Amino acid sequence: MQLNREQLLAAYRMMRTIRTFEDRVHTEFSAGGIPGFVHLYAGEEASAVGICMNLDDRDKIASTHRGHGHCIAKGCDVDGMMAEIFGRESGLCGGKGGSMHIADLGRGMMGANGIVGGGPPLICGAALTAKTLKTGGVAVAFIGDGASNQGTTMESYNLAKAWNLPAIFVVEDNGYAESTASNWSVSGSQLKRAEGFAIPAVQVDGLDFFAINEAARDAVERARGGGGPSLIHARLNRYHGHFEGDAQTYRAPDEIERLRRDHDPLLVFRQRVTQAGLLEGGQLDAIDADVADQIEHAVVAAKGAAMPPLANLLTDVYVTY
Amino acid sequence: MSKKSFRQAVNEALAQEMRRDPRVIVMGEDVAGGLGAPGEDDAWGGPMGVTKGLMPEFGRERVLDTPITESGFIGAAIGAAATGLRPVADLMFVDFMGVCFDQIFNQAAKFRYMFGGKAVTPVVIRTMYGGGFRAASQHSQCLYPLFTHIPGLKVVIPSSAYDAKGLLIQAIRDDDPVIFFEHKMLYDDIDEVPDEAYTIPFGEANVLREGGDLTLVALGRMVKLAREAAESLARQGISCTVIDPRTTSPMDTDTILESVADTGRLVIVDEAHPRCGMAADISAIVAQEAFGALKAPIRMVTPPHTPVPFSPALEDAYLPTPARIIEAARRVMA
Numbered sequence: 001m002q003l004n005r006e007q008l009l010a011a012y013r014m015m016r017t018i019r020t021f022e023d024r025v026h027t028e029f030s031a032g033g034i035p036g037f038v039h040l041y042a043g044e045e046a047s048a049v050g051i052c053m054n055l056d057d058r059d060k061i062a063s064t065h066r067g068h069g070h071c072i073a074k075g076c077d078v079d080g081m082m083a084e085i086f087g088r089e090s091g092l093c094g095g096k097g098g099s100m101h102i103a104d105l106g107r108g109m110m111g112a113n114g115i116v117g118g119g120p121p122l123i124c125g126a127a128l129t130a131k132t133l134k135t136g137g138v139a140v141a142f143i144g145d146g147a148s149n150q151g152t153t154m155e156s157y158n159l160a161k162a163w164n165l166p167a168i169f170v171v172e173d174n175g176y177a178e179s180t181a182s183n184w185s186v187s188g189s190q191l192k193r194a195e196g197f198a199i200p201a202v203q204v205d206g207l208d209f210f211a212i213n214e215a216a217r218d219a220v221e222r223a224r225g226g227g228g229p230s231l232i233h234a235r236l237n238r239y240h241g242h243f244e245g246d247a248q249t250y251r252a253p254d255e256i257e258r259l260r261r262d263h264d265p266l267l268v269f270r271q272r273v274t275q276a277g278l279l280e281g282g283q284l285d286a287i288d289a290d291v292a293d294q295i296e297h298a299v300v301a302a303k304g305a306a307m308p309p310l311a312n313l314l315t316d317v318y319v320t321y
Numbered sequence: 322m323s324k325k326s327f328r329q330a331v332n333e334a335l336a337q338e339m340r341r342d343p344r345v346i347v348m349g350e351d352v353a354g355g356l357g358a359p360g361e362d363d364a365w366g367g368p369m370g371v372t373k374g375l376m377p378e379f380g381r382e383r384v385l386d387t388p389i390t391e392s393g394f395i396g397a398a399i400g401a402a403a404t405g406l407r408p409v410a411d412l413m414f415v416d417f418m419g420v421c422f423d424q425i426f427n428q429a430a431k432f433r434y435m436f437g438g439k440a441v442t443p444v445v446i447r448t449m450y451g452g453g454f455r456a457a458s459q460h461s462q463c464l465y466p467l468f469t470h471i472p473g474l475k476v477v478i479p480s481s482a483y484d485a486k487g488l489l490i491q492a493i494r495d496d497d498p499v500i501f502f503e504h505k506m507l508y509d510d511i512d513e514v515p516d517e518a519y520t521i522p523f524g525e526a527n528v529l530r531e532g533g534d535l536t537l538v539a540l541g542r543m544v545k546l547a548r549e550a551a552e553s554l555a556r557q558g559i560s561c562t563v564i565d566p567r568t569t570s571p572m573d574t575d576t577i578l579e580s581v582a583d584t585g586r587l588v589i590v591d592e593a594h595p596r597c598g599m600a601a602d603i604s605a606i607v608a609q610e611a612f613g614a615l616k617a618p619i620r621m622v623t624p625p626h627t628p629v630p631f632s633p634a635l636e637d638a639y640l641p642t643p644a645r646i647i648e649a650a651r652r653v654m655a
Contacts, residue, residue, distance in 0.1 A: 060404055062400070091437070092437065093435060093436045093437035093439070094437030094438065095437075096434055096435060096436075096437050097435040097436055097437065101431075101435040101436065103432075103435070103436040103439070103440070104439075105403065105404075105436065105439055105440055106439070110400070110403060110404075111432070111435070111436065113428075114427070115423055115427050115428070118396075118423065118424070118427065118428055120396075121392055121393050121394075121395070121396020121397050121399070121400060121424055122396055122397070122399060122400030122403070122424075122428060123400060124393065124394075124396065124397035124400060125396065125397035125398060125399060125400020125401035125402070125403070125404065125406075125408075126400045126401065126403070126404045128385075128397055128400075128401045128406070129400075129401045129404040129405050129406050130404075132346065132382065132383075132401075132406060133344075133405060133406070139400075151392060152392045152393065152396065152423075152424075155388075155390040155392050155393030156393055156396075156397075158388055158390060158393065159387065159388060159390055159393040159394060159397060162387075162388055163385070315438065316433050316434050316437060316438035317433065317434055317472050317473055318433065318473065318475070318497045319433065319441060319495075319496035319497050320495070320496065320497070321475075321497075321524075321571050
């Protein structure tokens with residue numbers, strides 16, 4: 001866990017950026033400014049940041065419908081993301097993808113994905129490219145507890161092992177697949193499933209940035225060294241609903257309030273680094289203020305940006321046709 | 322130029338493109354065969370022997386046998402294409418799209434549009450289709466209309482060995498996802514096929530015969546049947562234009578419309594099911610764009626709206642035949 005001060009500050013800034021981004025999207029959605037389906041990542045920040053801090057430009061990730069956090073952690077432009085969520089031409093995908101399909105292939109972000117379990121096969125392909133072209137890159141599939149039950153996910157475990165791919169599967173288990181609890185829907189255990197494919201697997205406290213960062217470092221090292229795939233099972237919590245507008249009546253009445261108070265990954269991080277004397281509270285407060293300004297700017301810019309011209313309806317279907 | 326089978330033409334296209342471009346890889350179930358088994362290596366080259374010989378030349382790093390896991394490896398081909406390779410994935414029978422269609426139509430087909438024009442996914446999915454092999458309902462379908470329906474996919478249906486080689490090389494060099502249909506009853510068909518690499522552009526129909534009385538449009542193996550029917554009709558004094566669109570997405574509708582403007586009569590021969598198939602699609606386009614030129618109702622020659630039967634007696638009754646094409650032609654001439 002030898003992270004230096006700059007890395008710790010960067011990790012906190014990234015987690016705070018995700019939190020502020022998501023809480024702001026929640027507010028803007030409630031106010032009616034954002035069209036369509038939106039799934040928020042607040043509460044799960046330690047996972048995206050803990051994993052992606054171990055990645056570089058060679059590496060690819062595939063995300064889920066709950067993708068904003070992964071995008072930010074892999075370096076997607078926050079202004080471009082916000083504009084995309086508002087459906088504007090200046091969005092990362094020109095307003096054609098929206099929240100569920102934000103991607104930036106230049107940054108190795110292969111897309112949020114509207115299909116549960118859509119990402120793992122794609123990540124096998126990205127890992128195959130890295131292996132075939134000897135780029136040294138690794139490929140990470142983020143999947144939820146819901147996607148862990150899809151055939152595509154288990155096919156990908158098998159294929160990644162059979163081809164000995166530099167692939168990492170991160171099961172972000174927030175306890176709910178939509179409104180259905182994972183302690184009911186997931187038979188057996190994530191670790192034993194991985195073990196069944198002879199894939200090294202660890203379970204980590206997904207609220208603990210340090211734990212997940214360390215697990216990711218091991219998995220990335222294994223993948224880059226030709227040791228094949230790994231699985232990380234992170235247990236964590238989401239604060240917002242499956243989608244915005246979900247009243248979450250399936251959760252215990254005080255559940256979210258309690259999680260925010262006692263099990264928040266940003267608070268856990270703050271306590272750890274300040275108590276250990278690694279960072280001072282004032283430094284973190286300054287980041288909070290700075291990020292608040294950045295997100296405010298992103299929202300103002302997105303609201304002021306132009307909608308895509310109607311001619312764009314017909315473009316970008318094919319490279320040539 | 323030499324005589325080659327459809328099978329050899331496809332194999333030669335793959336080998337030549339793999340020699341030309343190290344990013345081209347082949348993957349699928351048993352594309353080499355024998356992996357991990359005690360007997361022969363390259364035991365199969367696919368169930369029809371189409372990819373045989375590629376693995377010995379290019380190695381297992383570029384000719385990848387897969388587990389039976391269509392969602393997994395078709396998705397991997399798509400992910401590899403989006404990150405810098407040019408994979409040719411072998412979906413053994415198109416009927417198996419049922420277990421991997423999500424990766425094709427929700428992922429590959431949509432990346433470029435959803436991501437605002439920034440994605441390039443140069444994947445080719447080769448797949449076997451069609452009846453006549455007594456392979457019954459789950460190994461005989463002609464599902465190209467389902468793929469043609471999806472924006473973002475290109476759909477190629479070669480009718481000869483010559484077309485197969487040129488269209489496959491075009492498919493591999495193309496930057497969009499291409500679904501390449503190979504009729505299992507055409508693999509042994511022989512044609513003059515140039516030894517060197519060549520491409521046939523997508524969206525350019527092949528006019529195989531010109532005549533003034535009737536336009537016959539046919540796809541894949543049906544082109545052969547349509548040509549036979551046209552020869553027979555010529556002897557009966559009915560002269561036909563025979564058009565093979567070669568690709569259904571993009572589709573060369575101009576050539577069809579121009580011919581119908583001349584002949585005023587159209588028969589479409591399609592081995593796919595009649596509802597929402599290519600025959601229905603082409604009928605709709607012609608009815609909308611060239612209604613004034615039509616001298617008779619358009620006729621479709623297709624199988625009935627049933628699954629493909631097993632028994633040879635039933636399958637022969639199911640499939641279009643030259644006799645049924647001739648009968649349809651006579652009705653529009655009446």
